[in-house]
Each structure stands twice: as structure tokens, then as C-alpha cells.
Amino acid sequence: MATLPAEKLQIIQEYGPHGAFMSGIRLDPGVEPDRIVKTHCCFCGQQCGIQLKVKDEQVIGFEPWLEFPFNRGMLCPKGVKRYLQDSHPDRLLNAVERDASVPSGFKPIEYEAAIRRVAEAIKRIQNEHGPDSFAILTGASLTTEKAYLIGKFARMALRTANIDYNGRLCMVSAAAGNKKAFGIDRAANPWSDIPKSEVVWISGANVGECAPITTDYVWQARENGAKIIVVDPRITPIARTCDLFLPVKPGRDAALFNGILHLMIEHDWIDHAFIERHTVGFDAVAASVKEWTPQKTADVTGIAVKAIQRAAEWWGTAKSSFLMHARGIEHHAHGVQNVLGAINIVLASGRIGREGGGYATITGQGNGQGGREHGQKCDQLPGARDISNPEHRAFICKVWGIEEADLPKAGVDAYEIIRQIDRGEIRGLISICFNPQVSLPDNNFVSQALDKLEFYAAIDFFLNETAQHADIVLPGSLHEEDEGTVTQLEGRVIKINKAVDCPGEARQDWKIIQDIAHTLGREHGLTFASPAEIFDELRIASKGGVADYSGITYEKIEKQFGVFWPCPSDDHPGTPRLFEPGSWNPVAKGSGPFYFPDGKARFNIAQYRPPVEDTDAEYPLMLTTGRVVSHFLSGSQTRRIGPLVEQYPEPRIELHPRLAEQHGIADNDWVTAETRRGDTTLRAMVVTTIRPDTIFIPYHWPGRKSANQLTNSAQDPISKIPEYKACAVRIRRAQGPPDWEAELEPQQ
Amino acid sequence: MPVPEHLEFFIDPSRCIGCESCVQACSECDTHRGHSMIHLEYVERSRTTQTTPVICMHCDSPTCAEVCPADAIKRTEDGVVQSARKPRCIACSNCVLACPFGVPKMKSDLELMMKCDMCYDRSSVGKKPMCASVCPSQALFFGAREEIERLRKRSAAVNRFRFGNQTVTTKVNMMVPRDARPEYVDVAAAMEEDSLGGDIMLNVLST
Secondary structure, eight states: OOSOSSOHHHHHHHHOOOOBOOOGGGGOTTOOOSEEEEEEOSSSTTOOEEEEEEETTEEEEEEEOTTOTTTTTOOOHHHHHGGGGTTOTTOOOSOEEEOTTSTTSEEEOOHHHHHHHHHHHHHHHHHHHOGGGEEEEEOTTSOHHHHHHHHHIIIIIIOOSOEEEGGGGTTHHHHHHHHHHHSSOSOSSOGGGGGGOSEEEEESOOHHHHSTTHHHHHHHHHHTTOEEEEEOSBOOHHHHTOSEEEOOOTTOHHHHHHHHHHHHHHTTOSOHHHHHHHEEOHHHHHHHTTTOOHHHHHHHHOBOHHHHHHHHHHHHHOSSEEEEEOHHHHSSTTHHHHHHHHHHHHHHHTOOSBTTEEEEEOOOSTTTTGGGTSSOSTTEETTTEETTOHHHHHHHHHHHTOOGGGSOOOOOOHHHHHHHHHTTSOOEEEEESOOHHHHSSSHHHHHHHHTTOSEEEEEESSOOTTGGGOSEEEEOOOGGGOOEEEEOTTSEEEEEOOOSOOOTTOOOHHHHHHHHHHHHTOOTTOOOSSHHHHHHHHHHHHTTSSSOOTTOOHHHHHHHTSEESOOOSTTOOOOSSSSOTTOOOTTTTTSOSSSSTTOOEEOOOOOOOOOSSOOOSSSOEEEEEEOOTTOOTTOTTGGGBHHHHHHSOSOEEEEOHHHHHHTTOOTTOEEEEEOSSOEEEEEEEEOSSBOTTEEEEEOOOOGGGOGGGTSEEEEOTTTOOEETTOEEEEEEEOSSOOGGGGTOOTTO | OOOOTTEEEEEOGGGOOOOOHHHHHHTTSGGGTTOOOOEEEESOTTTOOOEEEEOOOOBSSOHHHHTOTTOOOOBOTTSOBOOOOTTTOOOOOHHHHHOTTOOOEEETTTTEEEOOOOTHHHHTTTOOOHHHHHOTTOSEEEEEHHHHHHHOTTEEEEEEEEETTEEEEEEEEEEEEGGGOOSSEEHHHHHHSOOSOSSSOGGGBOO
């Protein structure tokens, strides 16, 4: 039973989200902190260095960390105000269990009793329905140590195949595309290569809002003479002063890349020597783009022929370049094809594996990189190993001290876990660091599925919208209450340091996981005394794998301001740039710089298909979704930080004045957007900075304000990423404000 | 201590991404903790994402001080125009109305004019002001002139502004295109210009 135990408003009243503001000691200018802790931001994949000021065991503010080389003191507004999540009024200070007889729906329960209830439920459900009937959903904001531990817990203690993580909504298309083309999934270059480029190509990345620090790297390239090309349905802040803006229609990126490659081949703007020596598959790809003439590309993408030609010329004739993309091309049912299209124009240019030859996805989550390498994905084992590969299974079984037969096979992806819950195949769930009620597409279906669970335990520091459905909520740890490593978007492994202890009965997440294992009587291999001990085992488990951490230590990270993996030995300094000529890797073993046995990169045909749900007479517009600068993901943290809520209080529907006029909509009017799955009524933001055939809604809010009521759960067949960035929608002017307007604060 | 002479403030609106990191960080500075002194302006959001951060320009002859009937606003020797002095300020808002850049804020609850003081507690000991420390696009830059000249090859610094008949010279610099460097920034003319970039081909939608 997992329907909400009480009226939504009463749960919100007790558990929030409420906005925290500066008050008390945090407002006092004369206070000298007891200590200043060097650590990193808790939000996005850039993982900016920051120093937290601590007074009386409370984080009271920050001080820029000027020496950390990635951001040199720079921070976005989320980083500036992140400290307000500490000592928050909504903080869970003890375990709670659902109880429909209390007004707020939950009552405190002793921690040990809560763990016992979780363990009993796991035993009962697995005895009745088999080990795979209990699933785990995790997240890529966890440290690598926690991600490793939970992967091990799922396979060894729960013996379930069904563990997957919220990186499924984030990085998996890029990961799959990179593995197909390069044999490895990591940014090819450090960000310091960006300013050394003649052309910077940014596809589907709202850099200014979603990776703000990267802006300075792009602007520095421009100061050095680079041309900036931005491909996006909206003129985002990074697009405003770019040199060439390609206003692509949502879901047409593969077509654009194919059209660019067509022109590169036609004008012989390709590096024949590189293609011959370092790649395979070019001829088939060249044949596949023959049909992508500028006119056909323009017809499909909605970009003018002359703009496509200019982009191809700039890209084709550049001596140095950096191509980056993000969720804008990846969040599609053809996300992997889009990524392969991008990689094809990089490989054809020959500009990779060297200074001024750059390519990267801009990883989204805090540990988006490290969290996808060490075994919390349904098909993966530590060291970026494949759970279906017999040699990889044998290696990890040896490290873990188990029989191969006892290691589960590949499980299903995060959305399929929800579908299996709906079908009654999965009966029990533990979630941590994942708020699918807000973040998964078609989330009315997610609610329906959660209601069918026999038992659901959530581990979190706030009662997020999904945890409101839980039977037991265990109080986990905030970012600043634990230590461990994360790997940021360049592939640099860095160290999160503890600033304060967990308050009340709250525990560090890795302890909670181990407590469950212990109470289950399955603590074998899950008795670590510290994150450092977990990291030491992870080093061994990753040794010889593609993501080799074996030469990384906490000390080396501190000394070098981070260590880029692969780092295969104690005396190895790490690898900031991949694929350099003459470089060695464990797959190619010296035969070439790419991670295949022949050392060569792969061209892959990037097949264009329109979005799964394209426009029609009934739903004539495209809906695309994304982020705003002051919020992060499902907003579980940022919707509790008052100044960030004030900066962008509620979602609005962005639309072009031409479209607005057709519907009689003025700026700030209430507008209903509706798809085949759901609708939402929000205020209009009428701007010329978006395509007239497209509307945009940011996705950080829950309930009736949630953009994901509308989005499509169609998934990429390879990466299983959902199609957040394109579905068919219609709009109409609303008669008045929605019911929630009078009841809910902006962040709720 | 005065702000070291070799460290200067430079603003480059062409870099601004409107993230408001400066606005959020401003309230973390100890000289005005809890109060943000920066204005982050959308030039015309219906047509462009262009934003521009407005900090105090620290005029050589500050209009705010000239119009203050209580002589509450002082410019220290290092050229920093300070917030109004609490014992003198009569909260008349003359400075708010007169400042050509629109910088001072009247805090009616405190009966005090407050304004950007270049984070005096930080800049006077050689540290960067909060906004320039955190600014992700470095539209707000605090450092040596040689450094910005080396880094920003496309731009040049201007510190003269024309408002109708009034010309103001400031301690803070505005970055302008080097190849079309004006003698002064004509603020009134800039208000009538099209704020969209010329080359980004907004007209290329093929639909």
C-alpha cells in the first residue's frame, strides 16, 4: 500500500518544501567560523570547488575556493546558496513510518525498529515472489563509494537483478554513444582545451543555466578568436551572443549532423589520413548521409539552408575545435543516434585526442560520471564492466568472494522497474537519491504504479514527493555530512569532505545500507568502517577495467586538485585527455588510442527518425522541457532554499508571441498545455527567444505544476533514456488560475 | 586599508548570462550581509535574454554625494563611494533619484541608503568582491588591467559615460568592442539600440 497516507497539504505542512532564508547566526557579519572546509558543490556535474564555513556545527556560509582549478572561485546561484540546505526546518531528524491516523501521515519510529521493518519486508516479499521482486532505485548525486556499495548490496545482500539509477534520465544516451564509437564513456578532453579551439559547437546544451561555469571557458575561446555555434530551439543565454545560432526543431539533431557531414564530404573538409589510420566504418556512414542534402536537412530540422552551409564550412575548415552536447540531443527516443551523429562529425574532422581537438558531453548530475561507472546501473559492474560479460563477472565475483552463479544477471532500467511495479512483478522498493514522482516522464502513471507497491522504503534527508508514498523513511545524510569521491564532467575524480555531523537520528547513507544488510543476516562483504575502506575496495574492483581507479588515493586527489581516470598505478598522474597518439589502454593494448581491440574508433550510422510522438492536427506543437538556473533536477533541495525559489518561483510556459497571438494569450496569462497524458495550467512567458512551433516548460516542480505530467515515456531502444525533449502538445488560454494557486506556495 | 591601486573592476555585459549569481553572492558579504546591492536587469526579456549586472560605478564626482543634503555619502581616498553613514542619512532618497546608473537602494525598514561598496571588507584587503569572485561568465571581473588586456583581446575598457549633457568618469570600467572603441558610452543612445546580436541569424527559421 503506497497511496498517500494523508491529505497532501497536511504532509506539506509538516515536511515541506518550505523555503529557508538567512537568519540568526547566518546574518551576523561579525561571526568568525570555527572551521572552513574545502569541498565541492552538491549540485551539478561541474562540481565546483567551494569552502563551507562552519560555526557551532552549522554551515553558516561559504567562501570562494580560488585555488581549485576548474572554477577558480566561480559559483552559480545554487552553489552560493547551497549552505541553506543545512540545518533546514524540513530536515528529517528521525525515521518515520506511515500512519494514516496522524494528520501528517507519518509518525516517528525508532531507527532500529525501522531497519527491522525494512529487512522483514525484503525477506517476506522475496520469499513469496523471488529475489527480483524487490528493486532498488538510486541516484547519480551519491558519492562513488555509495554507488559502489549499493550496487554490491543489491547483488550480494538482496540478490536482485533490479537495481537502476536516475542517470537513466540523464547521461545514458551519451554513455551508449561514446561506448559504441570510442569504446569508453568519458569526456575526451579537459575543459582547459575549450579556449584553445577555433570553433566551439554546442548542441542541445543550455550552458548558461545548466553548466554556468562552462560559460567562462566558452567566452575565453571567443576572446581568443573562436567562432561559437549554438544549436537549440531556444535562444538561451549562451546563444544570445554566439556567432551562429541554429534554431533546430526539437528531435531533429541526427538529421542536422548528417547534413553537416554530407557537406564536409562534398567539400572535402575531412581528415583522410586520420579516418584511414584511426577509424573504421567511414564508407558506410558516408553512403548513409548522401541523401542529407542541405535542402532535405533544412526541411527536416527547420533551419535555413544558408545557416547549415555556414556551420558546415566553419566546422569543416577549422584547425581546432571543441564539440559539446547535453540533454538537448540526448533526451530522445533516438538520443543515441543523435550522439552518434555528433561523434561522426568529430571523427571525420580528425580533431580528437589532442589539444584543441575536443569532444565531451556535459554531464548533468553531481556524480553523473562516477555514478555511472561502478555498478548501480542494471547492466553494469564496477570499473565500467559489463554484467553480461563472463570475464567481467568472474573478476568481480573474485573481488567480492562469491560464486558466479550467485551474481544476478542484468536487470531492467529505471522506467521498466516502474512498469514492473505496475504489473505486480516488482512488489517491494528501496529508493535513495531519486525522486521519480517529479523526475520521470508521464508521472501520473508513476503515481499509479507506486500505489501498487506492497512495501516501499525511502532513504532521504527531506521527505521528497516520492517518499511521501513510502511505508518507512530512513533519515539519510546531506552532502556536507559525509565524505567520499565523485567524478565530475571532465573525468576528474575529486573529494567531498565532511563539514558537519548528521543531526538527530540521521545516518550516513552507507551505514543505513549496511544496517539493512546486517539485519537481513546478509552482511558478508558489507561491513565497511568508512568511505575510505569502500574506496580501497573499489580501487581493486576497478583495476584493469576501462574506468580504472586503482592508482587514485584520497591523498593524491588532494595534492593534485583531483585525478583524471584512468589512473592504473600508484605512480600514474591520471589521464586528463583521452585518445592521444601513442596512448595505451587495456582494451587496445597498444594497437591504437581508442578502446577497441584494434585501437580504432568506430563510425556508426546515425539514423534519423522523428520523435515517437510527432505533431498532428490534434496536438500541433512540440513541447520541450529543461532546467532554469536557480533550480536543480526534481527540486527536492533547491525548492527548499528560499533565495533560489524567489529567483524563479514557479514554472512558466515559454511561447513565441506569434503563437501567443493565435490563441489570444498575453504575457503572464494562465495557459493550459495538454498532451495525451496530462495537462498543466501555468502562467505564460511570451518571448521571441523560442521557435514559434515549440513551447518550453521547466520540470523542477511536483504535482499539478509538473511538466512531467505531459512528457512521453517512450525510450531510446539502446540507452533507455526517456524522450523528455519532444512530444506533441496543444495549448489554450485558461479561464482563470488553477485550483492550487490559492493553496500552495510557489515551491510546493 | 584602501583598495590596492592596481586592482580594478571591469564589467562586460556581452558575457552576462543572467544567472544572478552576483545577486545571490552580494548578500553574503559582511559589509551588507543579508542585503543584495546588485541590480540584475533584463534589457527586454520579451525580445532577448540579454541581461546586465549593475553595480556601483564609483564615480570620480559621485552625483549621489553631490545631491545628499546631509553629507552622508563619502568617497574614500581609493575612489570607493561608500554606503550612506547611518548617523547622517535622513532617508530622503535624493541619491536614489539622482544616480545616473540607478544604483543606491533605500532600505526603508532601516531608514538608510545602502549601495554597492565593492565589498569593502574584502577589496580593501586585496580580495575580490563577492560578485566578481563567483561570476560564472566573468562578466564581472576584478583584477589587474594587464590581466584583462591579456585575456580579453576583443575588448577595451572605457570609463566615461554620457547621459544627455552630463559626462561621468568612473572608477569601474565597462568593456566595449576594441575595434569600435567609443570615447564614452552614450547611455541614452544605447537604450534605443537593438539589443540582439547582429550575426546570430535570427531570421534563419526556414518554417
